[in-house]
Amino acid sequence: MNKITFIINGEKRSIYVEPNDVLLDVLRDKLGLKSPKCGCERGDCGACSVLLNGKSVRSCLVFAIEVDGCEIETVEGISQNGLSVVQEAFIEMNSFQCGFCAPGVVIATTELLRKNSTPTKEEIKEALAGNLCRCTGYTPILEAVEKISHHNKHNSDNTGGTNE
């Protein structure tokens, strides 16, 4: 067992892991963070996405031992001080059906909008292309993100600032 220390959703934690423990399993089973979901265990579906030092990664493809000294954010962290603009837009647009892919999509969208608050439709599609959804046909997900983008563009046109 190896001790690792990292910041998870703003809190510093230290735990012991085996060298072959997968981050997804550690988040879910040792830390009780259930928002990252297991859909394929090989990086195809994106349901297990988390932000690792601000970049989205598939937590099923990361060994826990690799995150020593890193900062991780899951949907629990994004939700803890009230839901984000992204989450509210998804609710308003009925973007999800079964909801199993939702945490991964929230992560990918959050990453996108932090980098680029006014993405085009093509940029949104590109950013979310690694998150499989079998229910929605993606349309209501994309529409919600486009709505935020339009809103941000409108605000920045008027105020010169951006509004994530």
Next chain:
Amino acid sequence: MSKYRFVGKGVERIDGREKVSGAAIYTDDLEFGPDLLYAEIVESSEAHAKIVSIDVTEAEKVEGVVQIFTGKDFPYKFGLYMKDRYIFAQDIVRFIGEQVAAVVARDPKAAKKAAELIKIEYELLTPVFSQMDAISENPVLLHPDLGEYPHVPWFFPKENTNIAHWRKTKRGDLDGGFKDADLILEETFEVPRYAHCAIETHVVISKYDYSGRLTVWASSQSPYTQRHLFAEALAPLGIKHKDVRVIAPHVGGGFGGKAGVTMEILAAALATKMKGHPVKIRWSREQEFYNTYQRLGVVAKLKLGLKKDGSITALQHQLYWDAGAYVEYGANVVNAVGLSATGPYKIPAISIDSLCIYTNLPPGGAYRGFGYSEFLFGLESLMDQAAEKLGIDAVEFRLKNAISKGDTLAYGAHMNPNGLKQAITEVAKEIEWGKEVVSIDPEKVLCKGFSLLWKAPAMPPNASSSAFIKFNEDGSLNILVSGMDIGQGYLTVMAQIAAEILSVPPNKIRVENPDTDRNPYEWQTVASHVTWSCGNAVKKAAIHIREQIFDLMERAFKVSKDNFYLEDDGVKSHLDPSFYLAFKDFVVFGIPMDDGSFRGGPITGVGTFLPEFSSAKSDPETGQGGHPNVHYTVGAAAVLLEVDKKSGQIKVLKAVEAIDAGQAINPDLVKGQITGGLLQGLATVLYEDMRFNDKGRLLNPNFTDYKIPTTKDIPEEIVPIIIEVPQPDGPFGARGVGEQTMIPVAPMIANALYNGLGIRIKSMPITAEKVAMAILEKEKN
């Protein structure tokens, strides 16, 4: 404008906040503490073989292994419509991936390691991988005991063959119909198997406690049906229905794959031998592909007779289904198609033979569309061919032959009210049917294709729903039902139905996932029937509450109950405009009287629904006499494609689909079904391609090699159109739409390709490679 307050409104999903915030609990998210055991299933490596021996010596030595089980520990059969399957293989394995043994261990890694060390010796039997081979002369018999298998009375297995069920529907003078025809067309179409690909794999945890009670937590579309099948299969252990409890948390996609019982029975059975411990099984993505259900494959042979004026004189439709090693659920897919393979057309002479055939491939079963996608591919392709041969426009041809209310169906009952012709007209208008489209790029072709759709719920005539509603102290409501929100928005729609009757807004209504100990009976969440069936039950429960409120008003205020009505979260009076009694002031605590006593008390409602007009009793040779389908949902769809002539690559520029929802309880959610269903349909046509090797092993059981669409694969534009011709026996006129949205996609793509390129593709999927090869072939000729 809707004439209702809450019905017909695109209200926000009541489960939206939970799902987007990460709060929603799915089965795999449940915690069971340090005593949780994990089971790993040992699977057959052969498609057809006798089990000679199972050696567990090495596996037992692995640290953490608690116990190892084989088929002999569980000599019990199960099945929804036909009991042709044991919990674990007994002496014979019939497909690669079939469960042979199980390792129960303290942690999943130990279970997996031990499972790999179990040695199984097989004696190989000849496998059968094609349904046509399985019905050839003197085939290898997969189930020599077929004649003894228990099954529902409307199935007709053929002893000493591989035919598990043969549904025949015959009506009118078939020979005469073809004799009268000016044109006869005969074609064969093939549709392969497909996988559901819900992003959540099957997960189940089961615990048989020391008091003899079995609790199962499952990712499920069918908690009550599961409870029933567990109780039936485990009855030899003395387990009664009251001792079995199924709890179904949120489910991460179903599409039919989580209907009935598949791997859940493994955990239930293992738990009975591991008293006191919760036992968990989570299917890997691979297992999800080959050991749940797959969509059945089919070879469809059609013969169509027509008059010069475009009227149809006769249809012969023979469907040979590759149903896999066990057909306990899949046989009902075959049955459903056997009743409805006319499509939504008026046809005076009909002969349908739908044959459910055993093969040594994974079991076939329920998949969104329940066989209708498969037969519509051939039928709607052939209708286009017929229209072209007769020189009639494809849309005109369909308007001429479209079924109407009151027309006789293949099995002799009559068609329900429907907006099929309106759907055809509106889709044609939206896609600008008849207006020529030309690509500015000479390497590309623009083309349009059209298709009709119809589908009935396929269910036993006594499939039923029930609902409880209870008021809370503050006037909010809890609805208890046992359908599953597999994404379609069922929970929200049930809230809207109760809201409409009781005048309590949906955001003050909580509808939770079921627990069979607490929530009342629901058959299953399949067949696109829950909005209709459970919606009726919820509506009745709400009316039950309303009647109790009016009775209470009469008792408390000594005014006839006819004078009261419900509005704005309370009771109002026609006699006295100033009268208003808020629900929160009496629905639990009662109404205070002058003498200090109270009237009333906690108000709860109950409602049940069973379609009492439905019957599966009919002549086995003709299918005439019963009323097996409660109604059909119909619609039309069209597509505009851009096809690259060199690569065969297809881009969907526009897809239009009109569907008759009767009354869309929530139009936003209906549109969500259309966009989602269309893409799932497109996936089966353009991307998904299941490949087996010559030993019957699935070669691509993962999302790297079995491609489902991403954000970059969606149509450029989707236009959903909702038609509303009310279903007289539906809640506010509603009928289901969930499956129907995906079923017209294959033929409309095939028809568009013919219209644009003159190539007629008769097998699915329609990959770029297949299109490019067909173009080359055509150019050669």
